[in-house]
Amino acid sequence: MASVFFPDNNESLKSLNNKELLVAVNDAVDSKKNSMLVILDKKTLDTKRKIVMDKGFTIYKINVDKERVTIVSYEGEVKTFNKDLKEISSEKIPLHFKSDDERLEEVKILGGKIYALVRMFDRDKDGVIGRIIEYNIESKDSKEISLKSDRDWEMTSMEVIR
Template sequence: MRTAIFDDKKIYAILNNDENIILSSLDPKSHKAKRKKLDVDSVFYPENNESLKSLNNKELMVAVNDDVDSNKNSMLIIIDKKTLDTKREIVMEKGFTIYKTHLDDKDKIMLISHEGEVKMFNRDFKEILTEKIPLKFKSDDERLEEVKILDGKIYALVRMFDRDKDGVIGRIIEYDIESKDSKEISLKSDRDWEMTSLEVVK
């Protein structure tokens, strides 16, 4: 299983294998289940366990990338909750690989790419903002490891594969979308990391 959410008294889950993506809905009381294969090429896969979101009371949103050869553009797939049919596909521009999706309480949809590019849409998927988080990768040894969004600010964890001479192995960048202000905190360690995680709380 790739990801699952509980919404409107039902469980929705994505499962994928080498050939397709299966979307399931399950009624936890009656145990009745419905499954449907998404009508996308076999190169597309959900990026992570946050790829499935409830868009509104009638629709789900699934983010998929070409994880095979990276030749096809990333997509958002809008799905009818009741029938699990695909209603719409929103194709990203070439080079924008969806890493994170976020729905705020002001009906805005935010997408963040692996390179730190930010796109904001309204609920009709009209693009209203494009930004770039100042990740400032210092070498090919750095990558975007995790992103969290809270109160209009983006928190990005950039990880290095190996510590530098000062013991720095990562950085947290705080970026305010409205003011464009950014802050950076270096993370030091006495040993290399195999796994990292970031959580932001009020």
């Protein structure tokens, strides 16, 4: 059986430049194939090239800005590429999952910083239901804010406003 690749969310398609589109896809059927970035010609939609991610790197979010392409995995790994898609760096956001009860719920990438919302399925004894982690790509500094609630969350969403 051949693997079937899908974009994971509505932000998996980005304009790389005037001539190319960038699509992030994961093997969503049997998870045996590595995730990929697929570069398409904007006029013809023909595949120009594919960049295969490392084993275990499941693409969660991509961001394209003036200088770089930043990719975050579900596991909190960050890969940074230049505009020619040559890898510049690979690192890990300090998500510090405390249990199997936590997962990466949302990621925003803005101005050289990554904002990650880590959600817990059940509140802990102190009422903490999640955390927001701010990670600076350049300095590698991170800050964490605990989120408390008096009830469990059904759904979560995060928007970063500057």
